Amino acid sequence: MARLRRLHQKHRQARRAAWAQLRARPMAHGFALALLALALLALLLLRSGLDQFRHLGEPLAGTRTLNLFLAPAVDAAAATALARELAADGRVAAVDAISPAQGLAELGHVAGSAEVLAALPDNPLPWLLAVEPVDRAAGAALAADWRSRAEVELLADEHDWQQRADAVLRAARAAMLALALLVALAVLLLAAGTVRTLRLEGAAERALQRVFGASEADLRRPYLYLGLAYGLLAGLLAVALALALQLWLQPALAALYQALGLAPATRFDPWLLATPLLAALLGAAGARLACLFEPDLEAGA
Numbered sequence: 155m156a157r158l159r160r161l162h163q164k165h166r167q168a169r170r171a172a173w174a175q176l177r178a179r180p181m182a183h184g185f186a187l188a189l190l191a192l193a194l195l196a197l198l199l200l201r202s203g204l205d206q207f208r209h210l211g212e213p214l215a216g217t218r219t220l221n222l223f224l225a226p227a228v229d230a231a232a233a234t235a236l237a238r239e240l241a242a243d244g245r246v247a248a249v250d251a252i253s254p255a256q257g258l259a260e261l262g263h264v265a266g267s268a269e270v271l272a273a274l275p276d277n278p279l280p281w282l283l284a285v286e287p288v289d290r291a292a293g294a295a296l297a298a299d300w301r302s303r304a305e306v307e308l309l310a311d312e313h314d315w316q317q318r319a320d321a322v323l324r325a326a327r328a329a330m331l332a333l334a335l336l337v338a339l340a341v342l343l344l345a346a347g348t349v350r351t352l353r354l355e356g357a358a359e360r361a362l363q364r365v366f367g368a369s370e371a372d373l374r375r376p377y378l379y380l381g382l383a384y385g386l387l388a389g390l391l392a393v394a395l396a397l398a399l400q401l402w403l404q405p406a407l408a409a410l411y412q413a414l415g416l417a418p419a420t421r422f423d424p425w426l427l428a429t430p431l432l433a434a435l436l437g438a439a440g441a442r443l444a445c446l447f448e449p450d451l452e453a454g455a
Contacts, residue, residue, distance in 0.1 A: 169379050175352060176383060183348075187388050190344055193337045194392035194429060200330050202400065206407065208323060220297055221310040222283040228305050233281035236305060240285055245292035254279040280307060309442055338436055341388070344439030345381040353377065353444065377441045385437025389430030396426065 176183050224233055230253065237251040257279040287293035293311070302311045411418045 169376075173383070175380055183384075183416070186344060186348060187384065187391065190341060190384070190388035190433075191391035191395065193340050194389060194433060195395050197330070197333055197337050198392060198396040198423075198425065198429060199399065200326075200333060202396070202423060202453055203325065204326050204330065204420070207326070207425065208305070220285040220287065220293060220300070222285060222300060223304050223308040224281040224283065225307045226280055228281055228388070230281070232305065233283070237283055240283065243296070245287055245296055246285055247288045248286040248422025250284040252282040252284060254281065257282060338432075341385055341433055341436040342440040342443065345384050345437040346382065346444040349377045349441040349444040374445050378438050378446060381437040381439070381444075382434045383437070384428055384440075385433035385435065388437075389433035392433075393426050393429055413431055 182356045198390070227235075233251055233253075237249050240246050285296065287296055297309060297311050300306055303432075408418055
């Protein structure tokens with residue numbers, strides 16, 4: 155029990171020594187912490203951006219609409235017959251036949267299109283069949299069956315956009331992973347460099363402490379707490395900045411979601427809680443790394 159009390163007292167003294175080091179040079183440590191916090195902030199913002207992009211793409215993931223643009227030779231009777239054929243297919247949930255006149259009327263609502271449409275000698279639009287499959291597998295099968303039909307001039311599949319969005323997300327996740335590794339390395343090296351500098355400056359003081367019976371663990375412990383404090387403070391600063399930016403951008407994002415008919419993303423990002431803890435561990439690991447790579451500083455002091 156007495157041994158545990160002594161160990162607890164040594165750890166408390168080490169924490170006090172670490173905070174004293176931070177208070178002794180607030181400007182120098184402050185610049186380093188700000189740089190580290192900005193690197194962590196970039197990682198948090200990239201992750202938040204990926205979440206927002208994925209949320210915007212959820213409507214595409216849930217549905218797969220097929221737009222069948224019929225050949226110009228297909229008239230109203232033939233288009234209606236094709237619509238009935240599709241409606242009778244068990245893989246189709248709904249089908250809507252849009253005539254050239256209806257398509258031209260919808261284009262007329264687009265800003266600046268009235269003059270262009272008025273200059274056309276006749277209606278160039280074909281019949282359009284908007285098909286909603288029962289699921290994505292059914293959509294893939296329908297697209298394969300109808301793409302080669304002679305009556306279909308062009309088949310536009312919204313699943314193609316989903317595939318492109320998925321490819322962008324995969325590339326962005328790979329970039330985020332690479333950035334996370336670089337930021338982790340930056341935390342590690344920054345803590346290691348800071349601790350190494352402080353160890354060089356305090357070599358004489360540690361030599362005196364060793365004369366009075368301090369062990370190598372006692373001499374190393376304040377630096378480990380200093381590295382931990384570096385990571386923790388930088389992580390907390392990065393989270394505070396990320397929350398402030400999210401609050402600032404919230405009205406713009408809400409307007410975007412409203413324009414697209416989507417509910418705002420309200421899921422809490424667990425990385426906001428994990429970032430300070432992981433940064434603190436990386437800071438302590440960097441301090442330990444500095445102590446390992448400078449084993450002879452204290453012995454030669």
